[in-house]
Amino acid sequence: MAEITKKEIEHLALLSRLSLSEEEKNTLSQQIKEILNYVEKVNELNTENVTPTFNVLPLGERLREDKVDNKFDSQSLLRNAPESEGNFFKVPKIV
Amino acid sequence: MNLEAVIGLEVHCQLASCSKIFCSCPTKFGALPNTQVCPVCLGLPGVLPVFNKRVLELAIISGLALSCKINNHSRFHRKNYFYPDLPKAYQISQYDEPLATGGSINLDGKKIGITRLHLEEDAGKLMHAEGASLVDFNRCGIPLIEIVSEPDIRSPEEAYAYLTEIKAILQYTEVSNCNMEEGSLRCDVNVSIRREGEGLGEKVEIKNLNSFRGVEKALHYEIERQIEVIKSGRKVFQETRLFDEKKQVTFTMRAKEEAKDYRYFPEPDLLPLIVEKEQIESLKSQVPELASQKKERFMKDYGLSEYDAKILTSTKEMAIFFETCLRSYDKPKIVNNWITTELLGLLAEKKKKLADSLVKPELLTKMLLLIDDGVISGKIGKDVFAEIFASGKDPEEIIKEKGLVQIKDTDSLYLVIDEVLSENPQAIKDYQEGKKKAVGSLIGQIMKKTMGRANPELANQLLLKRLGEDI
Numbered sequence: 001m002a003e004i005t006k007k008e009i010e011h012l013a014l015l016s017r018l019s020l021s022e023e024e025k026n027t028l029s030q031q032i033k034e035i036l037n038y039v040e041k042v043n044e045l046n047t048e049n050v051t052p053t054f055n056v057l058p059l060g061e062r063l064r065e066d067k068v069d070n071k072f073d074s075q076s077l078l079r080n081a082p083e084s085e086g087n088f089f090k091v092p093k094i095v
Numbered sequence: 096m097n098l099e100a101v102i103g104l105e106v107h108c109q110l111a112s113c114s115k116i117f118c119s120c121p122t123k124f125g126a127l128p129n130t131q132v133c134p135v136c137l138g139l140p141g142v143l144p145v146f147n148k149r150v151l152e153l154a155i156i157s158g159l160a161l162s163c164k165i166n167n168h169s170r171f172h173r174k175n176y177f178y179p180d181l182p183k184a185y186q187i188s189q190y191d192e193p194l195a196t197g198g199s200i201n202l203d204g205k206k207i208g209i210t211r212l213h214l215e216e217d218a219g220k221l222m223h224a225e226g227a228s229l230v231d232f233n234r235c236g237i238p239l240i241e242i243v244s245e246p247d248i249r250s251p252e253e254a255y256a257y258l259t260e261i262k263a264i265l266q267y268t269e270v271s272n273c274n275m276e277e278g279s280l281r282c283d284v285n286v287s288i289r290r291e292g293e294g295l296g297e298k299v300e301i302k303n304l305n306s307f308r309g310v311e312k313a314l315h316y317e318i319e320r321q322i323e324v325i326k327s328g329r330k331v332f333q334e335t336r337l338f339d340e341k342k343q344v345t346f347t348m349r350a351k352e353e354a355k356d357y358r359y360f361p362e363p364d365l366l367p368l369i370v371e372k373e374q375i376e377s378l379k380s381q382v383p384e385l386a387s388q389k390k391e392r393f394m395k396d397y398g399l400s401e402y403d404a405k406i407l408t409s410t411k412e413m414a415i416f417f418e419t420c421l422r423s424y425d426k427p428k429i430v431n432n433w434i435t436t437e438l439l440g441l442l443a444e445k446k447k448k449l450a451d452s453l454v455k456p457e458l459l460t461k462m463l464l465l466i467d468d469g470v471i472s473g474k475i476g477k478d479v480f481a482e483i484f485a486s487g488k489d490p491e492e493i494i495k496e497k498g499l500v501q502i503k504d505t506d507s508l509y510l511v512i513d514e515v516l517s518e519n520p521q522a523i524k525d526y527q528e529g530k531k532k533a534v535g536s537l538i539g540q541i542m543k544k545t546m547g548r549a550n551p552e553l554a555n556q557l558l559l560k561r562l563g564e565d566i
Contacts, residue, residue, distance in 0.1 A: 015356055017177045054170070054361040060369030066112045066149030069119035074129040077137060087128040088229035091179040094221060 002036035109279035116238035117144030136236035138183035158195030189213035208245030251314035397427035453487030
């Protein structure tokens with residue numbers, strides 16, 4: 001049975017810059033534990049001599065020619081942002 | 096207690112492709128914020144990265160120039176961290192299967208190992224405004240290589256030399272313009288202190304280094320600090336520190352994340368990078384003669400000193416300038432003298448780079464031919480050269496405009512000589528009493544009267560004749 005401590009939940013929340021209430025921490029640790037246990041099933045298989053599969057295609061990356069195409073105007077892209085200022089995306093103050 | 100510093104460097108270098116690493120946005124420097132972005136580099140949902148062929152070629156050329164082994168099979172990973180300069184909240188980078196491994200460079204006989212060279216994308220740029228931060232994603236997706244050295248470096252000076260050499264190699268191979276002001280070359284430092292015979296101490300990473308001199312200074316400070324800590328019986332902690340260029344100190348930025356906090360995992364949107372042997376072989380021919388090889392050749396073929404050869408090959412453009420001059424003026428040592436004294440002197444004085452200077456090889460060699468032909472003296476040549484430097488004008492034109500043509504006709508020279516002699520009876524007397532040195536001061540005055548335009552040999556000859564010598 002996988003265990004996940006409250007400290008680990010807090011560490012993950014910090015890495016994701018999420019602020020969690022005590023209640024959320026409890027719920028999440030329960031849920032993540034269940035997910036981990038579910039996935040844990042895979043570990044029952046012996047994969048010692050199996051190369052990990054990252055992609056199912058037996059191919060290498062297809063490459064693109066180095067050609068410039070700058071067809072998007074910034075205003076239409078900035079419209080997707082919750083906040084913008086001039087030509088900038090605006091985010092909560094960092095540092 | 097014998098303590099020594101163990102230093103490793105990470106150099107990030109922008110590759111000179113026209114478009115970004117995974118999308119077709121331009122990479123030009125200095126564009127207005129967020130005008131070189133698209134859904135791919137902004138990390139909008141549903142987009143897919145497609146790797147740039149030219150970026151791969153440039154990275155392979157870099158790897159070869161650094162004597163690395165180019166791996167036939169490499170892979171991209173996602174490096175996860177949450178910061179607003181990274182819209183996807185992960186950076187596509189390489190992890191345990193980098194493009195190139197096991198290289199080295201030579202620093203005056205000492206070998207510094209290169210652990211690895213890998214590909215990654217750059218992040219955006221944050222500006223901190225009142226009450227908010229503003230983000231420009233133009234740099235997001237700019238192709239970078241990261242070059243990681245072995246911890247073979249032992250002193251700040253050696254770190255400086257290493258960086259200079261890496262930059263020279265990357266510039267020579269033309270994979271990057273290596274412009275630090277534009278951020279196309281950046282460097283992080285890892286340093287720890289080791290007691291002789293023991294394992295490595297805890298290492299400290301220093302960021303925010305904007306120049307090679309800055310790296311050197313930060314290392315001086317940091318090594319000193321760590322030695323103090325150890326000598327006082329305390330322990331050095333693993334952390335990331337920032338360098339304050341003004342105060343010349345390093346200070347704690349944050350306790351360093353461990354590699355596992357980046358939660359690297361294989362990038363599912365990109366297939367493995369397969370590089371065929373044939374491609375590596377064909378790119379090998381594109382690795383040009385590097386600075387160190389050029390230096391050796393300049394010494395051997397042109398008979399230059401190591402010192403001069405090193406200056407001339409310190410940048411590729413300087414070496415090209417030199418060799419272009421030789422095509423129309425085959426006296427390497429003379430060309431070398433004019434470049435290393437006059438040209439470099441003026442560049443330093445006016446704080447200019449060779450590329451922005453108006454002096455072209457044709458202009459310099461044309462002037463050198465005019466000196467050889469006796470049209471102007473070497474001394475006047477310096478003034479002409481300064482004028483070429485200032486205006487980019489043709490030397491012939493400058494000479495005509497300023498009336499700098501050498502005076503070589505006997506009659507005109509006699510006029511001046513007679514004038515000088517009549518003003519200096521004492522010098523004549525000295526000469527006749529055997530003080531042959533008096534000639535020097537007389538020649539000096541002739542030169543002064545002609546503003547340096549008198550042909551020195553002829554003036555000397557005629558003066559001696561006037562003084563009664565039989566020549």
